[in-house]
Amino acid sequence: MKSKCRLCGKEKYIASILAGYCVDCIREKWADVASEIMEKRNWIRRDLGLPPEDTSYKSKQGIPCKLCVRECVIGDGEYGYCGLRKNVGSRLQSLVSPDVSIAHVYLDPHVTNCCAAYFCPAGTGLGFPKYAYRNGPEYGYYNLAYFFYGCSFSCVYCQNHSLLKPNPADVYTREEIVNWIKSTRRISCICWVGGTPEPQLPFALKVGKEVIEEVDRIVRLCYEWNGTGNWKLVEKAGEQALVSGGIIKFDLKAWSEELNIALSGYSNKRVYENFRRLFDKYYNERREIPLLTATTLLVPGYIDSYEVECIAKFLSELDKDIPYSLLIFHPDNYMRDLPITPKKQVQEAYNAAKKYLSNVNIGNIHLLALAPEY
Numbered sequence: 001m002k003s004k005c006r007l008c009g010k011e012k013y014i015a016s017i018l019a020g021y022c023v024d025c026i027r028e029k030w031a032d033v034a035s036e037i038m039e040k041r042n043w044i045r046r047d048l049g050l051p052p053e054d055t056s057y058k059s060k061q062g063i064p065c066k067l068c069v070r071e072c073v074i075g076d077g078e079y080g081y082c083g084l085r086k087n088v089g090s091r092l093q094s095l096v097s098p099d100v101s102i103a104h105v106y107l108d109p110h111v112t113n114c115c116a117a118y119f120c121p122a123g124t125g126l127g128f129p130k131y132a133y134r135n136g137p138e139y140g141y142y143n144l145a146y147f148f149y150g151c152s153f154s155c156v157y158c159q160n161h162s163l164l165k166p167n168p169a170d171v172y173t174r175e176e177i178v179n180w181i182k183s184t185r186r187i188s189c190i191c192w193v194g195g196t197p198e199p200q201l202p203f204a205l206k207v208g209k210e211v212i213e214e215v216d217r218i219v220r221l222c223y224e225w226n227g228t229g230n231w232k233l234v235e236k237a238g239e240q241a242l243v244s245g246g247i248i249k250f251d252l253k254a255w256s257e258e259l260n261i262a263l264s265g266y267s268n269k270r271v272y273e274n275f276r277r278l279f280d281k282y283y284n285e286r287r288e289i290p291l292l293t294a295t296t297l298l299v300p301g302y303i304d305s306y307e308v309e310c311i312a313k314f315l316s317e318l319d320k321d322i323p324y325s326l327l328i329f330h331p332d333n334y335m336r337d338l339p340i341t342p343k344k345q346v347q348e349a350y351n352a353a354k355k356y357l358s359n360v361n362i363g364n365i366h367l368l369a370l371a372p373e374y
Contacts, residue, residue: 001339002301007033013301013342017044017156017334018262023302030258037262044154044334048165050083053154053265063092068152068198069228069270082150082199083166095166096150098202099174102166104147107187110138112145114191114224115295115325116247118361121220122189127289131245133188133218141188144181148192150199152228153264155253157299157335163195174203178210181219189220189246197237198229205233208240220246226264227251227271238278242286250275250294254303255310263302272314279318293323295363298341298349300329305345309352316356324357326350328364328371340371 003014005022007029012022019036026033042052062073065080072080074087084102085094095102110122117123121132122143128135149166151158158164181187190211192204208221221244223237241248252275253268254260260268275292283291296303296311308326315322326349329341346362353360 013338015335016337026259026262027256041265051079051081063087066230070152084150084199095168096200098206101172101200101203102149102170103172104170106145107142108145110141112143115249116293119323120247121245127245138188141186144187144190146192148194148197148200151195152198153226155264157333159332161333174207177207188218189222191222193224196226197223201229201233205236220244222246224249227274234274238282242282242291248292252294252296252311255307290323295325295327297327298329300338300341305348305352308349312353312356320358323359324353325361325363328367330367340367342372342374344374
């Protein structure tokens with residue numbers, strides 16, 4: 001059901017969690033709508049039992065954290081944004097480390113519902129025999145799906161929202177994971193996802209280093225993240241993905257910075273900067289399997305053809321063959337008052353992306369059977 005924007009009166013698909021404002025007002029009149037939207041976002045953080053949106057605290061004393069774009073300065077008695085680290089008496093107490101992680105982990109049979117499955121070695125055999133076990137889909141093999149707790153964003157539509165608040169019960173050690181990979185020869189890739197991997201990147205990188213050095217078979221190291229990580233860590237992740245045959249998947253939420261803040265809580269400047277830097281450093285070193293791919297969730301009424309066209313143009317300026325997936329939205333989390341992405345929006349977004357890119361995919365396409373026309 002469409003409704004009228006509280007500011008301009010236009011009738012569109014409008015989410016109540018965004019204070020009833022439409023995409024045009026968020027993009028063009030951010031100063032007029034920001035305070036209400038951010039208060040809604042802070043309500044979400046309180047509902048999750050996590051720190052509020054403004055956790056930078058640059059003006060006061062505390063312990064700095066440099067793992068992601070938030071760069072929290074954690075005051076005494078406070079948690080960082082991701083909820084994984086706390087300042088207790090001017091000492092940092094962390095639930096995680098390079099040797100300990102908090103995650104939901106399972107073996108996912110290939111071919112998995114991965115955003116890169118339509119072109120990756122596991123789904124197609126691309127890179128066989130150096131990077132794939134079969135000259136075709138790797139049936140009979142597994143992806144070690146590693147869903148980290150904690151995130152540097154707080155997306156209002158997050159479909160893995162149970163991972164936003166850390167659960168100390170789900171603890172895995174580096175030694176345990178490396179031994180699992182060594183002893184289960186049918187594991188052909190690891191996908192570090194979440195949440196997002198950035199708040200626990202030191203763990204992923206240490207495991208990855210041991211896998212590359214000590215496991216004598218194909219184990220691809222893949223990342224699916226929001227792209228907000230510290231560049232030095234992102235660079236190491238890129239190198240590990242490159243040499244192992246893995247792929248790094250950036251979830252590009254929006255092009256407009258204001259819209260990204262409204263949907264996810266923070267600027268997307270670091271995201272695009274990290275994508276460009278990884279492309280410049282590594283992409284042309286392994287052309288046979290694209291190192292980088294991007295996805296965008298087509299949120300009804302908000303991620304329109306303008307957003308998609310701007311993202312596609314950015315990608316094409318790097319390389320028009322970068323794979324790009326447009327994901328069909330289904331109602332979840334705090335956006336249950338929106339429908340499945342309308343068919344017209346999907347078609348317009350696809351056409352906008354194809355103007356610039358040669359390899360555009362529609363993900364979650366089965367949902368179109370239940371989607372409205374307009």
